[in-house]
Structure formats: structure tokens, C-alpha cells
Amino acid sequence: MTEQEVIELIDSSLAEEFELDRADMTPDANIYEDLGLDSLDTVDMVIVLEGAFDFKIREEESVRAIRTLGDIHQFVLQKVVEHS
């Protein structure tokens, strides 16, 4: 998968599963303030990403540090590299 394809899969999965508007989903969008997620959504976000990319996410610290959609892109891209 190219970087662009990874980012597209992240954005389309999150848009569908969290009913987000693609127009709001810019890399610098804050997932809590701009996209309206809250701490209760974090687990679902992890599950959606695990399902989309078929890996397990155990790095709770890194997940807790995520603030923007761009952070999610970076986090997943790194996991994809580790798994290939």
C-alpha cells in the first residue's frame, strides 16, 4: 500500500464508522475539538483501525497522545512499516 492509500483507507473507515464529514477531515483537524470524538470513542477508533489494517494496537500511550487526524495517519503509517 502506498502512503496515500493508507491515508485514504484511514479517512474512509473513520468517516463511515464515526459518521464524519470528509470535508472536515484535514490532517490538522483536532479529532476531539474539530471532529467531535471524545474519550469514549478512542476504543472504537482503535478497533476500526485494527479491523481496517489487520494489526493489533497495544500502544496505549501513543494512542492517548493522538490529537489530530494527522497524528492518526503517522501512527498507522509507522505500524504499517513495522508490519511489512
Place this chain on the structure above:
Amino acid sequence: MQQDVIVIGSGLSGLTSALLLARSGRKVLVLEQHARPAPVVNGFSRQGLYFDSGFHYVGGLGKGGAFRPLFRHLGLDRKLELFPFAADRFDQLKIVSTGETYALPVGFAEIRRELGALFPQQREKIDRYIGEIETTWSRFPYLDLNTDIADYAMQTVHGESLKERLGEFAETPELLSLLSMHSLLYGLSPEMAPFTLNAQVAGSYYHSAHGIRGGGRALVAALLELLDEAGVEVRCGAEVTSIDAEAATVSGVTLADGEQLQATEVVATLNPALLPQLLQPGQLRPAYRKRLAGLKQTCSAYIVFARSAQAIESLQKSNLFVQPQPGLLAANPDCPLRERAYYLAAAGQEQNGGHGVIGIIPAHVDEVADWVDAGPQRSPAYRQHKERIGAELLALFADNNPELAGLELLELATPLTLHDYSLAPQGAVYGVGRFLGQYNPHPMTRLRGLFLSGQAIAAPGLLGTVVSSYLTCGSILGHEQLRGEIRTCH
């Protein structure tokens, strides 16, 4: 009556949650789909014998037990009389292939001594392992008032499995059997069971094991009395078919007959995999609804309720776990009946003079698949299936245990019976399991005013469901308030 809170489900968790919320000054209404309250634990009588269904014994209520302050806080200590299980053998394990029977005594020191004597080469490891259980079991949230609730939940997702943990401590198959046998009480195999869950369940019984005089029926009666004193109404035959909301906030529920009831808070204690069916699209995110619907259920069971002509001495104040071969013990229905591990208990320890026997053996809903859609009026073929399974199980029990020769079958529960009692998908014995790697739901949801409680939120059993109710009501009332009240009950 205008209520503030509606609790869906009158199981142990629903009744406990209703009590805690009513005591905070809220007007609470409990709705139960079944004709009787707490159908899972209420028990029943057949031919003069009382049989428990979903409650046999409880751990952690002995002197210094971490469950005691909660019991006192609820007021159950005033309403119920406990009796201790046999100090030298509260649980026994029979291994069929070797013919050996082992007994677990009550108390961590006693268990160390007994297992150390049986497996002297592994004495030092046994000491360390039992020591770990001793410190871990009571770290469960609300048993330990300082436990970080979020961290604890994560250990059951990402922590070690019971199998992995035992791998470091136990080599002998018989020792593995003894240290994993309580997996039958939460319905997960040792590969899938978080070590912390096993520690909490097994550890509570290692600490102390008690029965309740009058059994599950007395437990339910006590809770209903406390609820009555607190002004709570419990309505049976009231199936909730929809949770209603306005402007992203709960407004009430709708019943199967179309009646609408208003409330500002709803606590749903039903199997959480069923919750998405009660929600309208848009009420909660697709990601969350899919997670709930996909939660894995524990296996189901056949339950034998039988009469013995003689009193069964070995089951007096004791349970017997039976395993075909030594090694890790799993609640596994994916093999012929005779290869499954199972569990035997006396029915009505005190009332029936030792003549009632209950046997619980893992089963899969597929075994009764032909009758799933038939409704309560199931066909003669289903009755024949029940008779055949019942006869096979009585023969199995008798072969494994001479004292049980000549049992008379009074009733057999199947996965369909378990489904009728709780609506649990696939007749899951303990509902949604706490499988390692699975994120079980949190008491809070994103729909304002909607909360979840029940065995899937914390753990199965009286202890697990009571803790789930504290976790949920703590989310509503503030954990510090509830914890403060419990501190005064120590």
C-alpha cells in the same frame, strides 16, 4: 408513576443498580422481559426439591474479605444468612482418566500447604503463584477503592492469559487442572481468559467460600425487599423494544406492547450484544454499534436437575469439578459430551437434605439448532432430544462418580432454556465474556443518559455483577461519593 431512571433487566446487576440509584434520591423503575424477577438466579422447585439455577456459592465474604464492605453497604448482610463451605474441601476436582480426586481447602495458606504437599517439587512456584492470586484478586475496582478503573480494564484486554501465566509456574498436568478449574465459573478457556479475571474469580473463592441459606431465591427476595424499602417498582413481563432519545439525550423506552415510558436516565443491563437492536440509527456511532453486536459470547450449557434417593455426602458444602484428562481445564463444548469438563453441586445445600443434584456441562447452541425458532411450544422431537441428553448425562455422572448412580432426572435446561431466561444470544451461560483482546463496553455511552451495566461490564458472578453496578452507578453519581460511603462500611 413518573420515574427518573429506568433499569432494563432485573438480574443481579439491574436490581443492585436500581438500589444504589434509588438511595441517591432518584425514582427508579425496573423493567424485566421475563414473567419473574431475576430469572437467571431465582431458582425453582420440582417435586418438593428446591433447585438453584444461576447461583451456588460466593467468594470473598469471609472475615476480612474484600467483598464484605459492598455487601454491608447494600444492606444484604442484614437480610441474608451465609453458611461456610467445607473448610477442607470447598471445591473438589476429579480427574476421570486417573481416578484421582483432589480437594481445595479454604484459605490461601491452606491451599499453598495442600498443593505443596501434593506437588512437593513445585512447592516454591506454587507459593509464588498463590501469592500472586492473593494480591491480585482484591485489586478489582471497588473491592480495592484505590484501583485505577481504566488501567484495570486494559489489563483484561492486553494483559497475560491464564495459560501464559500458569506456564511459568506449573508443569504437572494435575496441578494445571487444579489451578485452571475455576474457568468453568466464567466460561473462558485458559488461552482466552485474562489472568486478572481468573485471579478475581478463583481468588475470591480461595479466600472464602459461602452459600446463602435459601439459595438464589433468598438472594433475590432480599434484593426485592431492599428495593421495596427504597420505593423501587419492578415490573415483569415488560420487554423493552426501543430506547428513545431526543436531541442526543435519552428520553425513555418503548415496550413490546407499544407503551412508552419516560426517564432521564436508562441503565441497560441486558446482554450488550442486544443493545444495537434497541437503538435507532444515528443514536450511536456505527463503530460502537458494530462493536457491541460483535462482542463474543461465552458458551452455553446443559443443566441437569436431579433427585438422589440417598443424600450425596461428597457434595455437602462442596462442589465437584470433573475433568476427563488432566491438563488445563476449559469450558469447551466442541467435543463429545463425555470429553467435556463439567461441574456438580448440591441443590439447596440446606433445605433438601442432600437429595438434590445439579450438573452443569458446557454445550453449544448448535446442538439444539433445530428448535431455535420454535418458540416455547417446542416439538416432541425437542422433548426426545432432552430425554436422550438427560439420560446420557445421568449415565456419565454415574460412571464418573459411584455416589451418583441411580439419579432421577427432574428437569434439563438446554441452551434454549438459558436463552429464554436472559435472552442471551446463543444461550450464553455468562453472557458476553471478558475474552483477552476484546474491548468490553464501558458503563458510559455517548448517548447522554444511557448507561450500561451487567456481567459484561465487569465480570460474571454475584461479585462481578455487584461490582459492575458500582462501576455504573459510580459513573452516574460520582465514584468518590460511592467510594466514600463504602469506606464507612469497612
